[in-house]
Amino acid sequence: MNSAHHPAPLSPVEQRVAALQALLTERGLVPEGFIDEITRQYESEIGPMNGAKVVARAWVDPGYKQRLLADGAAAIAELGFGGPEGHHMVVVENTASVHNVIVCTLCSCYPWPVLGLPPAWYKDPPYRARMVREPRALLAEMGCALPDDVEIRVWDSSAEVRYLVLPQPPPGTEGRTEAELAAVVTRDSMIGVARL
Amino acid sequence: MDGIHDLGGMQGFGAVDHSPAEPAFQHQWEAAARALLQLVAGTVRASGGEFRHSIERMDPGHYLTSSYYEHWLTAAATLAVEHGLVTHSELEARAGGRFPLSGPVLAPPVADPGPGVARPRFAVGDRVRVREWHPPGHTRCPRYVRGKTGTVVRVDGIHSVPDIEAHGPARRHEPTYSIRFEAAELWDDGQNGASVHADLWDSYLEPS
Numbered sequence: 001m002n003s004a005h006h007p008a009p010l011s012p013v014e015q016r017v018a019a020l021q022a023l024l025t026e027r028g029l030v031p032e033g034f035i036d037e038i039t040r041q042y043e044s045e046i047g048p049m050n051g052a053k054v055v056a057r058a059w060v061d062p063g064y065k066q067r068l069l070a071d072g073a074a075a076i077a078e079l080g081f082g083g084p085e086g087h088h089m090v091v092v093e094n095t096a097s098v099h100n101v102i103v104c105t106l107c108s109c110y111p112w113p114v115l116g117l118p119p120a121w122y123k124d125p126p127y128r129a130r131m132v133r134e135p136r137a138l139l140a141e142m143g144c145a146l147p148d149d150v151e152i153r154v155w156d157s158s159a160e161v162r163y164l165v166l167p168q169p170p171p172g173t174e175g176r177t178e179a180e181l182a183a184v185v186t187r188d189s190m191i192g193v194a195r196l
Numbered sequence: 197m198d199g200i201h202d203l204g205g206m207q208g209f210g211a212v213d214h215s216p217a218e219p220a221f222q223h224q225w226e227a228a229a230r231a232l233l234q235l236v237a238g239t240v241r242a243s244g245g246e247f248r249h250s251i252e253r254m255d256p257g258h259y260l261t262s263s264y265y266e267h268w269l270t271a272a273a274t275l276a277v278e279h280g281l282v283t284h285s286e287l288e289a290r291a292g293g294r295f296p297l298s299g300p301v302l303a304p305p306v307a308d309p310g311p312g313v314a315r316p317r318f319a320v321g322d323r324v325r326v327r328e329w330h331p332p333g334h335t336r337c338p339r340y341v342r343g344k345t346g347t348v349v350r351v352d353g354i355h356s357v358p359d360i361e362a363h364g365p366a367r368r369h370e371p372t373y374s375i376r377f378e379a380a381e382l383w384d385d386g387q388n389g390a391s392v393h394a395d396l397w398d399s400y401l402e403p404s
Binding site: 012013014015016017018019020021022023024027029030034035038039042043047088090103105106107108116117119120121123124125126127128129130132133134135136138141142148149150151152153154155156157158159160161186187188193 | 201202203204205206207209210211212213214215216217218219220221222223225227228229230231232234235236239248251260262263264266269272273276281282286287290291292293294295336337338340350352353355372374376379382383387388389390391392393394395396397
């Protein structure tokens with residue numbers, strides 16, 4: 001962040017943002033505090049900690065897991081999560097023989113209420129181009145090598161549904177509490193580029 | 197349009213620059229760009245289709261060499277100019293340099309959206325073929341599945357067709373489906389044990 005006393009010169013893209021912001025502000029279109037409020041929402045209210053709670057609940061409560069797989073948005077709402085990019089949720093379950101992974105080849109669709117905003121690599125061309133073309137090779141390259149007998153299902157979020165992967169619990173976690181389990185769930189395991 | 201955004205299956209890209217965790221915004225300007233697009237899209241009442249198409253129309257070289265939030269900035273400025281909130285020359289004067297915008301819409305405005313589809317034409321298990329066509333406007337049918345045959349695995353709700361809503365106030369509603377394509381069907385490379393699912397609107401499909 002720039003110091004107020006020694007501001008660094010703006011980069012070209014920063015100058016363009018500042019130009020658009022200034023012109024829209026002069027026309028009275030930018031409510032006071034709007035940008036700070038948007039920033040705060042995405043930085044503190046949504047993120048993979050929400051999805052981790054959903055996954056941990058599904059691991060400890062078979063009835064919840066059944067509801068989650070049947071109607072993702074409704075079951076996720078039971079834990080208080082929902083909103084834009086979360087109205088039509090499908091949860092896909094990993095098993096010993098099936099591995100699921102999500103991608104958006106056309107843009108950057110991602111289940112915001114449970115995972116937050118997508119990471120940069122999810123939105124960049126290599127992931128979007130390659131995950132549908134060579135999923136087994138790309139997963140291995142990203143550290144998620146799967147045995148040949150594990151079926152891979154790639155889900156391209158090209159319409160209104162947003163996907164969440166329900167990972168398998170890691171070995172040795174039997175008997176842990178729901179909160180302890182939520183702490184072992186990673187963002188990548190819910191995108192499907194890692195197993196736990 | 198067969199634009200640069202339609203990346204599925206393209207080759208020649210290198211490794212994924214993976215990080216296990218990162219802040220929501222790496223720079224303050226990214227948060228501002230995100231907020232400005234949300235503001236502009238709301239002000240001009242842009243549909244999801246119009247918003248996405250304003251990114252898809254970026255110059256391909258610019259698209260590939262700029263970050264995600266620069267795409268959003270470009271879309272916000274493009275929509276703001278196209279809807280008369282600001283002018284391109286004002287933006288460049290204020291920025292003190294070039295302010296690249298997205299290219300023009302290539303498709304004509306949609307006057308007649310055509311009849312909607314109230315009941316799903318297909319059921320789980322049906323075999324369907326994706327239409328092989330190249331519309332000049334916005335579509336959510338990825339190029340890599342066009343002409344390919346797959347199986348319906350899920351019937352979802354009735355939704356506004358993006359190809360229509362991106363090009364004017366008219367709307368058409370149709371069911372969407374999740375279609376499973378075997379990787380070997382898509383890429384003709386003998387991959388086993390992998391499938392790719394795309395979610396597609398009714399009018400993108402025909403019986404197989």
